[in-house]
Amino acid sequence: MAGLTGGIGSGKSAVSARLAERGAVLIDADRIAREVVAPGTPGLAEIVEAFSPRVLAADGSLDRAALGAVVFADEAARRRLEAITHPRVRARTAELAAAAAPDAVVVNDVPLLVEVGLVPTYHLVIVVETAVPIRLERLARDRGMDRAEAERRVAAQADDARRRAAADALLSNDGSLAELYTAVDALWHDRLLPYERNVRERRVARPRQVQLAEYDPTWPQQYARLAARIRHALGPTDLRIDHIGPTAVPGLAGRDVIDVQLTVPSLAEADGTIAHRLADAGFPRMPGEWWDDPRPAGSGRWEKRLHGSADPGRAVNLHVRVADSPGWRYALLMRDHLRADPGQRAAYLLFKQELAASAPDGADFPTIRDPWFDEEYLRAEEWAAQTGWRP
Incomplete structure (x- = not known):
C-alpha cells in the first residue's frame, strides 16, 4: 500500500x-x-x-x-x-x-x-x-x-x-x-x-547497475525511513537496526545502495516470522546462501541472511546478523572507524575508485578487496583498543 x-x-x-x-x-x-x-x-x-x-x-x-x-x-x-x-x-x-x-x-x-x-x-x-x-x-x-x-x-x-x-x-x-x-x-x-x-511475488527488485556516486546528504534520511518501516513491520519486538556501509559514513562516496543491519537473536528466528514480516513490508529475502568473508581472510565464513528491496526505486541490502557475532561486530566497527578517521576515509575512497575503474561490474570485488580490507581491519581493531570502542 x-x-x-x-x-x-x-x-x-x-x-x-x-x-x-x-x-x-x-x-x-x-x-x-x-x-x-x-x-x-x-x-x-x-x-x-x-x-x-x-x-x-x-x-x-x-x-x-x-x-x-x-x-x-x-x-x-x-x-x-x-x-x-x-x-x-x-x-x-x-x-x-x-x-x-x-x-x-x-x-x-x-x-x-x-x-x-x-x-x-x-x-x-x-x-x-x-x-x-x-x-x-x-x-x-x-x-x-x-x-x-x-x-x-x-x-x-x-x-x-x-x-x-x-x-x-x-x-x-x-x-x-x-x-x-x-x-x-x-x-x-x-x-x-x-x-x-x-x-x-516475494521478489527483490533488480536495479540497474549501480555506479560509484558522490555522497548524498539524504542517505541518512532515507535510511531512517527504511528503519522505521522495518521496525513497524517487526513490532512489537524491539530488534536493533543500524545504518552501515559507505552510505552511513558522512562525506564518503559509495554505491547508491542503503545498507541496513538487523540484529537478531539467532538465524533460526530470522528464517521464521521475521522473514515473513520483512517480505510483507517490501524486503523479501534474497535467494541462496549468504555469508561474510572473515577478517583477517582465512578459512570459514560468517553466515548471515540477506534481504533486499522490492522497490525498484530504492536499492537496499538488509543484512540480518546475529547479535555479537563476528560479522555483526565487523560491520559496526568498520563504519565507526571510517566515521572517526578522515585519513582512512580518504584511503577507502581512493581504493574504491581504483576498484571501480578496474572492475566496473563488481565481478572481481570479493577477491580484489581482501588484502586492503585485512589491513583496514587490523587498523580498525587498533583504533578500537585505543579508544575503548564498543559496538
Whole structure:
C-alpha cells in the first residue's frame, strides 16, 4: 500500500484522480473520517457523549465547526477526539484494503499522513509538493479562500521540509497539469506497478547497475525511513537496526545502495516470522546462501541472511546478523572507524575508485578487496583498543 499526501492546495487531489484513472484503488481518509461519524454511527454517539450535544447540527449530523471550536485550542480534547476517530478510520481503511484485488495497487490518500505519524505503515510514501505562493493562489482562486485563512491553513500543517523528509517519491506540482500527469504516469509504470508485483511475488527488485556516486546528504534520511518501516513491520519486538556501509559514513562516496543491519537473536528466528514480516513490508529475502568473508581472510565464513528491496526505486541490502557475532561486530566497527578517521576515509575512497575503474561490474570485488580490507581491519581493531570502542 502506498500513502499519498501533500499540503492543502498542493494538487494532491489531481494526483489521486490520475492514479485512479491508471487503475489504483483509492482509499480517501477524509471520506472515511466523515463516514465513521455520520448520523447513527457509534462514532458520532461517542463524540456526543464526550463533548455534549452542542457539537451536533440541527439535523443531527456532526457540526464540525462547533467541534473544532472545542478541540482547536485544547490538546487533551483533541487527543480524546482522535482516540475516538482514528481507530475507526484505521479499521475501515484496513477493511477496504483487504477487499481490494490481490494484485491491486492500493493508494491511501491521507492529508495529515506526516502529522499523525503514519509514514512507516506504508510500502511507499508519495508527497505532492508545491511552492507556498502557488498554493495560496490556488486556494484563493479555486476555493474562494481569503489570504489570511489560506495562510492559517498552510501554517497549521507540516512544512515542506518535514514532508520531504517523509517522501519516498516526491512529485513537484509547480508547473502545468500536463507536467504533473506525466510525472504521475512515470511513477505508476516505473515504480508502483513493479513494486506491487515484487511484493506479491516475494521478489527483490533488480536495479540497474549501480555506479560509484558522490555522497548524498539524504542517505541518512532515507535510511531512517527504511528503519522505521522495518521496525513497524517487526513490532512489537524491539530488534536493533543500524545504518552501515559507505552510505552511513558522512562525506564518503559509495554505491547508491542503503545498507541496513538487523540484529537478531539467532538465524533460526530470522528464517521464521521475521522473514515473513520483512517480505510483507517490501524486503523479501534474497535467494541462496549468504555469508561474510572473515577478517583477517582465512578459512570459514560468517553466515548471515540477506534481504533486499522490492522497490525498484530504492536499492537496499538488509543484512540480518546475529547479535555479537563476528560479522555483526565487523560491520559496526568498520563504519565507526571510517566515521572517526578522515585519513582512512580518504584511503577507502581512493581504493574504491581504483576498484571501480578496474572492475566496473563488481565481478572481481570479493577477491580484489581482501588484502586492503585485512589491513583496514587490523587498523580498525587498533583504533578500537585505543579508544575503548564498543559496538
